[in-house]
Amino acid sequence: xxTQNGSQxxxxxxxxxxxxxxxxxxxTNMFRRRGxxxxxxxxxxxxxxxxxxxxxVVEGDPATVEQVAKNLNKxxxxxxxxxxxxxxxxxxxxxxIRVRSNVQNRSEIMQIVDIFRANIVDVAPDSLxxxxxxxxxxxxxxxxxxxxxxxxxxxxxxxxxxxxxxxxDRAPAPEGLRMRMESGL
Amino acid sequence: MRRNGGxxxxxxxxxxxxxVIFGLPGGAILPLYQILPEYxxxxxxxxxxxxxxxxxxxxxxxxxxxxxxxxxxxxxxATNLVTGIATAQMDSVPMVIVTGQVGRAAIGSDAFQETDIxxxxxPITKHNYxxxxxxxxxxxxxxxxxxxxxxxxxxxxxxxPKDVFTEEVEVEWPDKIDLPGYKPNLKGHSGMIRxxxxxxxxxxxxxxxxxxxxxxxxxxxxxxxLAETAQIPVVTTLLGIGCFxxxxxxxxxMPGMHGMAYASLAIEEADLLIAxxxxxxxxxxxxxxxxxxxxxxxxxxxxxxxxxxxxxxDVPIVGDLKRVLIExxxxxxxxxxxxxxxxxxxxxxxxxxxxVRKTDKLIPQYVIKxxxxxxxxxxxxxTGVGQxxxxxxxxxxxxxxxxxxxxxxxxxxxxxxxGAMGAQVGSPGKVVWSIAGDGGFQMTMCELATMVENxxxxxxxxxxxxxxxxxxxxxxxxxxxxxVATGYSGxxxxxxxxxxxxxxxxxxxxxxxxxxxxxxxxxxxxxxxVDFVVEQEENVYPMIPSGMSVNEMIEEPQPQExxx
Numbered sequence: 001x002x003t004q005n006g007s008q009x010x011x012x013x014x015x016x017x018x019x020x021x022x023x024x025x026x027x028t029n030m031f032r033r034r035g036x037x038x039x040x041x042x043x044x045x046x047x048x049x050x051x052x053x054x055x056x057v058v059e060g061d062p063a064t065v066e067q068v069a070k071n072l073n074k075x076x077x078x079x080x081x082x083x084x085x086x087x088x089x090x091x092x093x094x095x096x097i098r099v100r101s102n103v104q105n106r107s108e109i110m111q112i113v114d115i116f117r118a119n120i121v122d123v124a125p126d127s128l129x130x131x132x133x134x135x136x137x138x139x140x141x142x143x144x145x146x147x148x149x150x151x152x153x154x155x156x157x158x159x160x161x162x163x164x165x166x167x168x169d170r171a172p173a174p175e176g177l178r179m180r181m182e183s184g185l
Numbered sequence: 186m187r188r189n190g191g192x193x194x195x196x197x198x199x200x201x202x203x204x205v206i207f208g209l210p211g212g213a214i215l216p217l218y219q220i221l222p223e224y225x226x227x228x229x230x231x232x233x234x235x236x237x238x239x240x241x242x243x244x245x246x247x248x249x250x251x252x253x254x255x256x257x258x259x260x261x262x263a264t265n266l267v268t269g270i271a272t273a274q275m276d277s278v279p280m281v282i283v284t285g286q287v288g289r290a291a292i293g294s295d296a297f298q299e300t301d302i303x304x305x306x307x308p309i310t311k312h313n314y315x316x317x318x319x320x321x322x323x324x325x326x327x328x329x330x331x332x333x334x335x336x337x338x339x340x341x342x343x344x345x346p347k348d349v350f351t352e353e354v355e356v357e358w359p360d361k362i363d364l365p366g367y368k369p370n371l372k373g374h375s376g377m378i379r380x381x382x383x384x385x386x387x388x389x390x391x392x393x394x395x396x397x398x399x400x401x402x403x404x405x406x407x408x409x410x411l412a413e414t415a416q417i418p419v420v421t422t423l424l425g426i427g428c429f430x431x432x433x434x435x436x437x438x439m440p441g442m443h444g445m446a447y448a449s450l451a452i453e454e455a456d457l458l459i460a461x462x463x464x465x466x467x468x469x470x471x472x473x474x475x476x477x478x479x480x481x482x483x484x485x486x487x488x489x490x491x492x493x494x495x496x497x498x499d500v501p502i503v504g505d506l507k508r509v510l511i512e513x514x515x516x517x518x519x520x521x522x523x524x525x526x527x528x529x530x531x532x533x534x535x536x537x538x539x540x541v542r543k544t545d546k547l548i549p550q551y552v553i554k555x556x557x558x559x560x561x562x563x564x565x566x567x568t569g570v571g572q573x574x575x576x577x578x579x580x581x582x583x584x585x586x587x588x589x590x591x592x593x594x595x596x597x598x599x600x601x602x603x604g605a606m607g608a609q610v611g612s613p614g615k616v617v618w619s620i621a622g623d624g625g626f627q628m629t630m631c632e633l634a635t636m637v638e639n640x641x642x643x644x645x646x647x648x649x650x651x652x653x654x655x656x657x658x659x660x661x662x663x664x665x666x667x668x669v670a671t672g673y674s675g676x677x678x679x680x681x682x683x684x685x686x687x688x689x690x691x692x693x694x695x696x697x698x699x700x701x702x703x704x705x706x707x708x709x710x711x712x713x714x715v716d717f718v719v720e721q722e723e724n725v726y727p728m729i730p731s732g733m734s735v736n737e738m739i740e741e742p743q744p745q746e747x748x749x
Contacts, residue, residue, distance in 0.1 A: 018366065022315075026307060033308045063493065070490040076312045076332060079366040 040158035098153040190319035197326035207238035211258025214285025216350035233631035237603035239269020244607025252279040260298030275594025279338035311339030319352035336369030337488040373504025382516035388457035397424035398462015407510035446536035465495040475734035553580035569601035569625030572654035599628030679716040689713035
């Protein structure tokens with residue numbers, strides 16, 4: 001089994017929040033005021049009307065991430081916070097990548113795009129736009145490969161994450177975490 | 186029942202049991218003020234500056250346990266509240282603040298006296314609201330009071346545009362609160378409580394570190410039961426002072442930067458630290474890496490974010506202190522712990538840091554002792570921030586909960602006068618002494634007029650050393666006595682000032698005049714000022730310099746003169 005809650009520098013938390021004016025501001029303000037770093041943030045409507053769901057990728061050691069989750073929970077407009085363990089979740093983001101290309105190298109780019117199961121969604125005489133869906137590592141890897149053709153612009157949505165089946169086969173939480181959960185932390 | 190927004194605000198406040206409002210009107214909040222005469226049960230106290238309204242509401246809340254209410258208009262009226270709101274947030278004081286806002290159509294246009302006060306107060310309120318329809322007011326005010334005074338209390342601000350006050354709607358009073366994102370965990374985890382009790386029973390050198398939470402939760406009887414049953418010495422934080430009687434044999438005073446040396450040392454020597462409703466502030470811990478390294482730690486707090494924030498904890502318990510202690514006490518076994526208590530007594534003998542130096546000079550510690558004796562420790566003491574605050578914490582013998590009211594976390598100079606005003610309004614029968622610095626007093630002394638107007642008989646002791654004393658002390662100790670911008674050479678004549686306000690005033694320059702002046706001030710029917718012209722370069726000892734450990738404590742230089 002890998003680390004308790006994913007890697008040290010990219011820890012994923014989701015939050016169910018009220019869809020009201022100013023809520024995003026309250027949340028980002030808390031991050032700013034406490035000095036926490038958001039690596040990425042994605043927001044959209046949830047399955048419940050009037051509520052949105054946010055996915056945060058937070059940088060920091062486990063103690064810091066625990067404080068982030070608790071401080072999120074403390075906000076009145078935040079209804080539920082879930083610490084999404086990397087080993088038990090599906091994580092995806094979408095990226096649009098504009099790459100410089102010409103007739104000579106277009107097919108070479110298309111091959112790379114195919115390997116990544118990405119799509120070319122726009123072609124212009126001197127560039128094309130690649131659309132890719134995957135976890136950050138996959139998106140990073142594709143961008144890295146496309147750099148040799150000169151990447152002109154990158155748009156990423158930020159990661160969204162969802163825990164895998166919450167059934168009985170879900171791995172039990174480690175002792176320390178369970179103790180904290182039991183004590184209401 | 187048709188009501189306009191202003192009427193709904195007033196009726197909602199009455200439904201929450203509000204009897205007094207501290208405020209100052211202006212254009213945007215005027216429609217609310219103009220209907221106030223319809224509600225004579227709401228007593229409005231007109232302050233001279235909105236900071237005074239916020240601090241007064243805070244002082245009122247600290248002594249009554251009920252949310253204090255402050256009103257101010259938009260723009261500068263609202264921003265003037267900010268220091269007071271931050272103070273309440275840092276010290277977990279329940280407050281509901283209503284501010285007027287420019288009309289809805291003008292919001293965002295930089296209209297006259299428009300300020301984004303919900304934006305400004307976002308990080309210094311527990312929650313805040315901008316109310317865009319009169320139909321929301323009843324619900325919002327109900328939620329505001331519930332949020333302010335449940336869980337870990339704090340200030341809640343409600344910003345209402347001018348035309349919402351005049352908007353007429355059919356009012357519906359909500360009978361319950363629906364806040365799915367706000368469910369304070371009050372009960373405390375029974376397994377953790379059991380584990381904590383076991384640790385207490387097997388500890389040899391336990392220390393209780395009791396904070397403001399004991400007072401907020403009204404858990405003093407339970408604390409006393411725990412301490413007496415298991416014979417555990419009790420150390421209190423600055424804001425915890427009064428939660429355990431200081432003349433009790435198990436009381437070991439206040440630890441930390443300017444706490445009693447023996448209290449800090451007892452924490453160091455402990456094998457179990459039972460932290461109750463406190464947050465391991467840096468003024469308590471100093472260097473966190475060397476703080477109380479020999480002890481296991483139990484931490485009980487209603488706010489989960491406080492647990493593990495500064496100090497790692499062995500047994501975390503999230504819950505209301507009173508409820509947790511009731512459960513814990515059922516499992517704590519009687520013990521005598523004579524050996525440990527003797528050691529603590531020995532620490533007290535070895536570090537008699539709280540004795541007042543015997544001298545003919547007028548020293549501030551002596552004045553505090555005299556006020557303590559003259560009031561038999563039964564007054565409510567409201568302090569500003571700085572040296573006089575620490576001397577009051579050290580030398581006044583507090584016996585009752587809520588008897589020390591002080592700006593702890595925020596450290597807001599200027600709290601002493603309006604804070605005392607609010608405390609006096611909240612406890613009309615009590616003697617309230619404002620322990621003021623000459624610096625802090627001049628920040629908010631305009632509220633003397635409010636006291637005169639509203640017959641609020643606060644007694645003010647100005648510790649007049651002609652300096653921003655604590656800053657001067659740091660300059661003396663850490664900046665080679667280079668007194669940059671700390672001397673107050675142009676202080677007014679405070680006795681004449683008292684005279685100008687038509688209140689009692691006296692100046693004391695000699696030890697022999699101290700007690701008579703205190704008694705005269707208390708005999709006077711109304712506010713009173715005693716200007717104690719004390720030694721200018723007196724320092725607060727002991728002192729653990731900022732960020733250092735208890736080993737680096739500076740104790741009072743051995744006095745040439747004998748100790749009293």
